[in-house]
Amino acid sequence: MEPGTILACECSSLEHIVVYHHDKDDNHVYMHTHLAQGTFFERIIMGIKYIFGYQSRYGAFDEFILSEEQAPQLRELADAIDACKKENYRRAAEQA
Numbered sequence: 462m463e464p465g466t467i468l469a470c471e472c473s474s475l476e477h478i479v480v481y482h483h484d485k486d487d488n489h490v491y492m493h494t495h496l497a498q499g500t501f502f503e504r505i506i507m508g509i510k511y512i513f514g515y516q517s518r519y520g521a522f523d524e525f526i527l528s529e530e531q532a533p534q535l536r537e538l539a540d541a542i543d544a545c546k547k548e549n550y551r552r553a554a555e556q557a
Contacts, residue, residue: 489528
């Protein structure tokens, strides 16, 4: 398996990192993210498990799988980000 690609948040927090891997065999993208804190009761249950030594072999991370049907949505998002970047450059050039 090829190593994953890392996307880091602009805020540089280690909790805001996504690692993704494109599996070319089934054309899915696997995204691994740091788990967010849960509700009060979820944290109590997690704490009890911790006290009794339960630990996931994968650590405190989860996974989100993207299918090829979701590619157009991601492409639209990437295009919107690029369009916004170009618009910001245009505005900055006008103000200069």
